[in-house]
Amino acid sequence: MNSSIRAAIIGSTGYGGVELIRFLLRHPNVEITSVISSSSVGKPLSDGFPHLREIIVDHLDAVDIPLIKQKADVVFAATPHGVSAELVPQLLDAGLKVIDLSGDFRLKSPAVYEKYYKRKAADEVYLAKAVYGLAEVFGEQCRDADFISNPGCYPTATLLGLIPAVNAGWIDPSTIIVDAKSGVSGAGRGLSQSFHYSEMNENFLAYKVNRHQHTPEIEQVLSQIAGKEVLTTFTTHLVPMTRGILSTMYAQLTDSKSDEEFIDLYREYYKGRPFVRIRPSGQWPATKEVWGSNYCDIGFSVDERTGRVTIVSVIDNLVKGAAGQAIQNLNLMMGWDETTGLEFTPVYP
Amino acid sequence: MNSSIRAAIIGSTGYGGVELIRFLLRHPNVEITSVISSSSVGKPLSDGFPHLREIIVDHLDAVDIPLIKQKADVVFAATPHGVSAELVPQLLDAGLKVIDLSGDFRLKSPAVYEKYYKRKAADEVYLAKAVYGLAEVFGEQCRDADFISNPGCYPTATLLGLIPAVNAGWIDPSTIIVDAKSGVSGAGRGLSQSFHYSEMNENFLAYKVNRHQHTPEIEQVLSQIAGKEVLTTFTTHLVPMTRGILSTMYAQLTDSKSDEEFIDLYREYYKGRPFVRIRPSGQWPATKEVWGSNYCDIGFSVDERTGRVTIVSVIDNLVKGAAGQAIQNLNLMMGWDETTGLEFTPVYP
Amino acid sequence: MNSSIRAAIIGSTGYGGVELIRFLLRHPNVEITSVISSSSVGKPLSDGFPHLREIIVDHLDAVDIPLIKQKADVVFAATPHGVSAELVPQLLDAGLKVIDLSGDFRLKSPAVYEKYYKRKAADEVYLAKAVYGLAEVFGEQCRDADFISNPGCYPTATLLGLIPAVNAGWIDPSTIIVDAKSGVSGAGRGLSQSFHYSEMNENFLAYKVNRHQHTPEIEQVLSQIAGKEVLTTFTTHLVPMTRGILSTMYAQLTDSKSDEEFIDLYREYYKGRPFVRIRPSGQWPATKEVWGSNYCDIGFSVDERTGRVTIVSVIDNLVKGAAGQAIQNLNLMMGWDETTGLEFTPVYP
Amino acid sequence: MNSSIRAAIIGSTGYGGVELIRFLLRHPNVEITSVISSSSVGKPLSDGFPHLREIIVDHLDAVDIPLIKQKADVVFAATPHGVSAELVPQLLDAGLKVIDLSGDFRLKSPAVYEKYYKRKAADEVYLAKAVYGLAEVFGEQCRDADFISNPGCYPTATLLGLIPAVNAGWIDPSTIIVDAKSGVSGAGRGLSQSFHYSEMNENFLAYKVNRHQHTPEIEQVLSQIAGKEVLTTFTTHLVPMTRGILSTMYAQLTDSKSDEEFIDLYREYYKGRPFVRIRPSGQWPATKEVWGSNYCDIGFSVDERTGRVTIVSVIDNLVKGAAGQAIQNLNLMMGWDETTGLEFTPVYP
Known part of the structure; x- marks a missing residue:
């Protein structure tokens, strides 16, 4: 009980x-x-x-x-x-x-x-x-922890998209480029000219290029997984919508691999982790498909011409990227089922 | 049990x-x-x-x-x-x-x-x-019914906003004018040039003026409540958003009344009905404040100069205006608590 | 020259x-x-x-x-x-x-x-x-004026939609109800929680009901046209878009009239005034159809059942509702062609 | 004359x-x-x-x-x-x-x-x-041409952002990764479930990853400039807005360079070309800042840690990415000033 x-x-x-x-x-x-x-x-x-x-x-x-x-x-x-x-x-x-x-x-x-x-x-x-609460990766350390530092929104989407491949040695971590896009709620409730409706509506922009504070958070975890220092190129953009992060990640393959091999690798890595859903080959996740929920959906495309893989992950920045993952961490802390209180279906449309 | x-x-x-x-x-x-x-x-x-x-x-x-x-x-x-x-x-x-x-x-x-x-x-x-399933008004008839006809989205927002005043005889039903606005999901999933993103985005328009099929639905119920035939002027508009209906209703008062009297009348009428929330004087409901939930929020302003009242109600057209009310009706049919399975907090922002 | x-x-x-x-x-x-x-x-x-x-x-x-x-x-x-x-x-x-x-x-x-x-x-x-610069109505007074007070955005859309009918005595001015909707740029560049992107996006709301400062501006002009004091019910709403005003106007007819008669009356009244476009019966103007331009488009529907007419007008609030009409007034002041420098086609889509 | x-x-x-x-x-x-x-x-x-x-x-x-x-x-x-x-x-x-x-x-x-x-x-x-009508690069060949093939929208934004650096040999073309984002009007007026308002609103997605038909167009021109075959990784995304393309481009530097050096290189390359505007260091272009106009704005950030440059360019996909550039090409064809009929200020906000 x-x-x-x-x-x-x-x-x-x-x-x-x-x-x-x-x-x-x-x-x-x-x-x-x-x-x-x-x-x-x-x-x-x-x-x-x-x-x-x-x-x-x-x-x-x-x-x-x-x-x-x-x-x-x-x-x-x-x-x-x-x-x-x-x-x-x-x-x-x-x-x-x-x-x-x-x-x-x-x-x-x-x-x-x-x-x-x-x-x-x-x-x-x-x-x-502090235990870094990326639940699907460091869940074991979260169990019985008293103090959890909840991951940032961009790092959550990005790390869930990259870690299985880095962990398996399938991509060269020094070649990772992350092009991330976020809805405006990620910037919080504070007022600013940039987030004034009339200026943000029907607008798309890059910001804090090569300077975003989530860069070292991503690099710290990737370095830990890779077992060596990893530097990344990380760019953030604002999308004229309220919720959602989509992270597009690029890296050079260390060896030839297919979409299907990536899908299998990730499905295996996230086995028993209900909030990560791996898409079939050729199907790309959209932010609306996780809207309001704690899911992270991931898709892949290997390009044989360039020897690179493109990985796309999506989350709701306020749920899996903030409050939802925090509750997932509480569940782990308390020894409850990871999904308790989080069984929300994405709101669509 | x-x-x-x-x-x-x-x-x-x-x-x-x-x-x-x-x-x-x-x-x-x-x-x-x-x-x-x-x-x-x-x-x-x-x-x-x-x-x-x-x-x-x-x-x-x-x-x-x-x-x-x-x-x-x-x-x-x-x-x-x-x-x-x-x-x-x-x-x-x-x-x-x-x-x-x-x-x-x-x-x-x-x-x-x-x-x-x-x-x-x-x-x-x-x-x-068929029992007309406007739950807060005809809930008693829904209990033990085998067949419920779920109200339309515009009629739900509009009737919940008008019925207590018509029922009390506070407004002259022959003077009712309803100016309703809906998000685009109300039009369903079928494709049409009007709902093509590039044309509906950053656009606002009126449609089916004086011809909308929800007109007789509103009039049928108001006539029943008023005890005499009621004709209304009813206009529908499309808002560049996915979900939400806001209905602005105008009518001539039969006698002088204040905002506070309206608020008291409505709070009394909807007593024990948790999905209708009456706003304090001077505060107007916004569609986002009921987004994703089964609530209907209502506000009032009496204008002494013209002897008219303006009533504003909001719902999520897909929830209280469709699926949510349908489940509320199931709950009534089955003798369950009206809110079972519907205790969703609006998603904000 | x-x-x-x-x-x-x-x-x-x-x-x-x-x-x-x-x-x-x-x-x-x-x-x-x-x-x-x-x-x-x-x-x-x-x-x-x-x-x-x-x-x-x-x-x-x-x-x-x-x-x-x-x-x-x-x-x-x-x-x-x-x-x-x-x-x-x-x-x-x-x-x-x-x-x-x-x-x-x-x-x-x-x-x-x-x-x-x-x-x-x-x-x-x-x-x-000050000459009140509603160009299509008071254009003659603008010629050779040294000081023009440019009309408000809501009054421009509303007055252009009502004046010919009031002037002709076709509607009872004491029954006029104006339900107006505006894009967010009408509120200017100043910051406010209400206009914060995350809260205004996917949201629709009423504000300043029965208190908006454009009410007396509309009433002053209608009273002048009607030759007697006119009071109106005037409601304003915010639409999740940057530009555009749509004004839906309701009034009781003094005598039976058809859509076509209204169309003819308005075409005659605005003859030689290129920025007002009267729509054929059954076609309703959308704000996007005047976006970025100085046009005001107007449509009509007479409802024989209730003896009321519904009139819909649209403008770009920053153009015909502000800067564009100001330049139109400059043209009139200077004796230039009214359209000089304003021949911009609406931007669509 | x-x-x-x-x-x-x-x-x-x-x-x-x-x-x-x-x-x-x-x-x-x-x-x-x-x-x-x-x-x-x-x-x-x-x-x-x-x-x-x-x-x-x-x-x-x-x-x-x-x-x-x-x-x-x-x-x-x-x-x-x-x-x-x-x-x-x-x-x-x-x-x-x-x-x-x-x-x-x-x-x-x-x-x-x-x-x-x-x-x-x-x-x-x-x-x-066919002369490929990228006006700022192949303008000389457009003069007196009888047949111009107007560039695609993504290639226009991308090539204007990359060509000066590739031409100068400052970046290694084999490392180029292009992450492009477009408003929905780029998909045209044809109906599709993906562009249905209710599904595209408040949504962001990737599509045609590693398969978009603009890939070989970009590669053909870069190969010509580089003097050798260039393959790129090119990803396209849909933004919930009508107009605008933002292309974020990544490449490995061949030698250490500063933001300022990039700015000078590009200003020199586009000298006398009024539709390309190079931003000062630290300032990033937004799509709204070229909305409705023929401009292409470009910004830069060199990251010394990784030895990469990030380049961001924006255009209005329907103007510089289609109709505007077509008219620019007509002007070149006819020997007129490049800007004739195109002197439109971006519409803001």
């Missing part, structure tokens, strides 16, 4: 926060006992999110460690970069289980963090404690 | 059909035992809907009454107008419970049906048997 | 400003001699609008009356409400011709202005001087 | 055709004397394109060579692949100048054409006559 736990969500007024709420409300083993935000304390959460009226009636709590400790067993920190670095150690010290959705505990090297995030890294003691 | 029933879905390859599947897969008391389509028989449903891969593995069955009778207890007919008129009587005669999502059994008058639908009406014997 | 004039644009960093630039760059009789903004003075305009790189190389001038007087003959004030009220009198006193795109000089009554705009009205002396 | 010529457009009912009309109507030296379509002959063009009502009143002509010869001096063939192969030789034999917008005369090798287009190639005699 599953016992129930009490969850607090810090950063409840961001997109990650409300998406956690959407899923946790349906989770059979979890009770949301505190919605927390540094702004609008004391007001109903639904003031800023009318879609939650009459569904969640909680008022926002302040970020108050003793209060959180009293109300909750596990904390989801859906807080901005920099805030988590300060806050998470206090939560851990208070004996709470923590799943952190920020980038603050993903990179093991403080120097690399500081180069890409342009701010001070978290304390190394806590960095060392 | 709830017993489980077996459900068949005819028209599984349309938007209504796949949306029924999305909800029924999570319904605790229902097992989908047959997905049926007149096209692609024998092929996996997920061939045409890759988002369902590994979620629903069923192959499409033909429309074969004995087979349906053998496999199912209840049938959802998500079939086009005209098809239901022929098919539903056979299903009923075979002793199946039926929820029909087409327009074929909504209008009691064959003559009116034939005027607006430009085709022969269904047999009057069966027309007479 | 047309002589050339020198134009300054105040508010060059707003959508109205850049749209004026797009058209004036192609105007054969106008030279843009100063682009003015209260922000970013001294910097190239294209810093904030990279689409103008290598097209317009001007640096932004400050709002400096003597400098404007030295550089320009005519000034377009694409400034926010409140700013124009202060600035325009100074420009006029300096002997400049002015076309003001704000709402500050549209309403003749300071009290009404103050009620709807929640700020102090402009000086009545200057209010009295 | 420029003399005027008479133009016929075959395929006037496609997106390329109506876009040619939009520009040619404003071209000072061209008169449209025949709009031609194999469908709807004898009907007004505006029946299918109401945005052209009262702008172009022509009725559609049949595809009748003697009639075309009588009415026109130059013919734009905006016809589907396969149709041009048959038709263009007849037009040339009749002594007409021809600009062909299809893919039928772009590839010099019939075998390669047949592999990618899956249909019979055009007669080699005519293939040999």
